[in-house]
Amino acid sequence: MRRCTVLIVGALAAAAVLHAPLLAATPVKAGYLPRVRQACDLLRRDLPHQADDEFIGANFQDYAEPLGWIGIGAAKLAQGQVDVAIERFAQAAALAAKGSAQARAAELLARLGRAVCLLQRGEVTKGRVELAALSPAGFSAALAPLAWADLESGDRSAAQAHAMQALGERPNDALALSIAARLTPGAEGVRLMRRAIELCPGSPYAAPSSGLALPNTERATGAPDVSLVRVDIKYDPDRRATVTWLGQEQPKYITLTFDGREAGLSNTPPHEFGLPRDPGPGTHGIAVEVWGDGVVLGRGGAFLQVQGPGEPPNRYDGAEYAAALEDLRSAMTAAPNRVHLHYWLAGACAAIGQRQNALQSYERVVAMDPAFADARQRMVALCSALGRKGSTRPVSATPASKRVCLTFDDGPSPILTERVLDLLRAAKVRATFFVVGTQARAHPDLLRAIAAAGHELANHTYSHDDMILKTPAEVQQELLETQVVVEDATGRRPRWFRPPGGRHTAAVRAAAAAIGYTTVLWSANVSVCAGLPTQRGLRRLLDEIKPGAIVLLHNGPDETLDVLPGLLAALKNRGYTFCTLSEAAGR
Ligand SMILES: [Zn+2]
Numbered sequence: 001m002r003r004c005t006v007l008i009v010g011a012l013a014a015a016a017v018l019h020a021p022l023l024a025a026t027p028v029k030a031g032y033l034p035r036v037r038q039a040c041d042l043l044r045r046d047l048p049h050q051a052d053d054e055f056i057g058a059n060f061q062d063y064a065e066p067l068g069w070i071g072i073g074a075a076k077l078a079q080g081q082v083d084v085a086i087e088r089f090a091q092a093a094a095l096a097a098k099g100s101a102q103a104r105a106a107e108l109l110a111r112l113g114r115a116v117c118l119l120q121r122g123e124v125t126k127g128r129v130e131l132a133a134l135s136p137a138g139f140s141a142a143l144a145p146l147a148w149a150d151l152e153s154g155d156r157s158a159a160q161a162h163a164m165q166a167l168g169e170r171p172n173d174a175l176a177l178s179i180a181a182r183l184t185p186g187a188e189g190v191r192l193m194r195r196a197i198e199l200c201p202g203s204p205y206a207a208p209s210s211g212l213a214l215p216n217t218e219r220a221t222g223a224p225d226v227s228l229v230r231v232d233i234k235y236d237p238d239r240r241a242t243v244t245w246l247g248q249e250q251p252k253y254i255t256l257t258f259d260g261r262e263a264g265l266s267n268t269p270p271h272e273f274g275l276p277r278d279p280g281p282g283t284h285g286i287a288v289e290v291w292g293d294g295v296v297l298g299r300g301g302a303f304l305q306v307q308g309p310g311e312p313p314n315r316y317d318g319a320e321y322a323a324a325l326e327d328l329r330s331a332m333t334a335a336p337n338r339v340h341l342h343y344w345l346a347g348a349c350a351a352i353g354q355r356q357n358a359l360q361s362y363e364r365v366v367a368m369d370p371a372f373a374d375a376r377q378r379m380v381a382l383c384s385a386l387g388r389k390g391s392t393r394p395v396s397a398t399p400a401s402k403r404v405c406l407t408f409d410d411g412p413s414p415i416l417t418e419r420v421l422d423l424l425r426a427a428k429v430r431a432t433f434f435v436v437g438t439q440a441r442a443h444p445d446l447l448r449a450i451a452a453a454g455h456e457l458a459n460h461t462y463s464h465d466d467m468i469l470k471t472p473a474e475v476q477q478e479l480l481e482t483q484v485v486v487e488d489a490t491g492r493r494p495r496w497f498r499p500p501g502g503r504h505t506a507a508v509r510a511a512a513a514a515i516g517y518t519t520v521l522w523s524a525n526v527s528v529c530a531g532l533p534t535q536r537g538l539r540r541l542l543d544e545i546k547p548g549a550i551v552l553l554h555n556g557p558d559e560t561l562d563v564l565p566g567l568l569a570a571l572k573n574r575g576y577t578f579c580t581l582s583e584a585a586g587r
Pocket of ligand 1: 409410460464500501
């Protein structure tokens with residue numbers, strides 16, 4: 001006669017106690033668990049590419065354990081590779097089910113990952129049934145995705161209940177908050193959504209569309225209700241499952257399958273089912289269907305973990321393994337899709353008359369995905385309605401008066417920008433910095449330093465690519481990506497655009513103007529100093545500078561830093577004053 005220890009789903013914490021190792025733990029790969037934990041840290045910091053590499057490295061050390069596989073699945077999911085992710089989670093679940101007691105504790109996590117993949121792939125009912133089976137007993141990570149699946153199925157009250165339950169466990173769960181926001185009308189919904197967005201700011205390494213898309217509550221799919229099915233299992237020594245149906249309609253009958261095989265049918269309450277006496281060690285799936293007149297009224301399920309003798313011994317120290325498992329769980333928090341959140345927020349702001357805020361949210365959508373729904377059209381229309389149009393005529397000089405606009409392209413760069421700022425500060429001169437988005441994102445502190453010194457921030461595109469080769473939508477995305485970085489760092493909104501290399505067409509200028517930018521070129525260029533001794537170069541540059549000049553300089557390693565002290569002194573001597581582009585434009 002076989003002795004079995006039984007765990008009902010979700011009791012991860014209890015697993016460590018009940019699954020006492022049968023043999024002494026044998027740590028086989030010293031670096032494995034630390035590497036898994038390090039990778040989890042990268043995943044939590046929103047660096048899925050790097051996390052992926054680390055998990056793969058851990059996997060090389062120990063292919064037989066499921067943690068690395070789960071981590072790879074999570075990292076792939078965070079990069080939007082759902083089909084690969086689902087395979088990795090399936091692999092992890094299979095290894096966990098065959099593994100030692102400590103490995104089996106990882107199985108629920110693998111199943112959670114798989115269920116979130118199913119939701120991401122649009123297989124909502126399947127995912128919802130799995131999550132409903134995972135969520136009841138302490139596996140709170142399943143609650144927010146379950147609320148998502150509820151809402152996507154059109155079941156608003158279940159979504160509300162599960163979102164609140166999730167927030168009760170984890171008040172800063174961005175997915176649960178975004179669902180609560182979606183269910184809350186007016187300004188309060190806007191407030192909740194802003195908080196949800198703050199909690200998932202994303203990074204350049206994470207695909208913005210990698211999280212769950214915001215559910216479409218207008219589309220109720222009429223999916224069978226999983227929140228109305230409760231499965232209670234009494235296994236030791238009874239081996240029975242009792243199914244309770246909480247819905248209004250009278251069910252005709254209820255079926256129960258065990259590991260995919262029909263295990264019974266009941267048409268009278270209490271709906272009790274005998275479970276197999278000796279299913280063997282491992283994790284077993286119980287699925288329940290509640291039938292009305294030819295239709296499924298509800299679906300539900302539960303998992304049953306059975307440990308028996310003769311299974312593989314634990315291979316790692318119990319406490320260390322449990323800590324790695326907990327790290328993995330916390331790194332695998334399902335995230336909402338940021339593009340959807342901003343798009344919804346834009347609509348909600350517009351609905352309560354906050355048009356500036358609506359515009360800002362549409363701009364963020366287009367910065368991430370210019371082809372998303374009708375965001376670009378709405379953004380352009382709002383720009384126009386709010387009078388935020390730029391000029392389609394390029395500006396090369398400002399109205400002639402004894403002043404000069406110095407402009408510094410290609411920053412911000414450590415050291416170089418700091419030196420430019422020092423020289424300008426010493427001369428008490430304000431200038432305009434055309435920043436490149438990729439660098440701005442890497443050095444937000446320098447953006448703040450530029451703004452704090454009273455200089456103007458302007459837009460030199462995100463990638464510094466040739467804008468002539470881009471479509472109007474791509475030009476706008478380039479400008480908005482940089483704009484978002486500048487706004488996030490400084491709260492300032494740039495309005496001047498300088499195309500890299502000065503290369504532009506009427507179409508490029510029109511695309512920029514439609515979102516509030518005027519194209520700015522120059523009338524004097526530091527490149528005339530190239531290859532000349534500093535004093536000769538300076539004289540040449542000064543020859544080009546007329547009243548109202550816009551002078552092109554750089555943060556880059558060219559002649560700028562050599563000539564700048566002499567340039568500032570000489571122009572002052574000649575009676576020039578200095579200002580930013582907006583000051584020259586009288587605004
Ligand atoms: Zn440039």
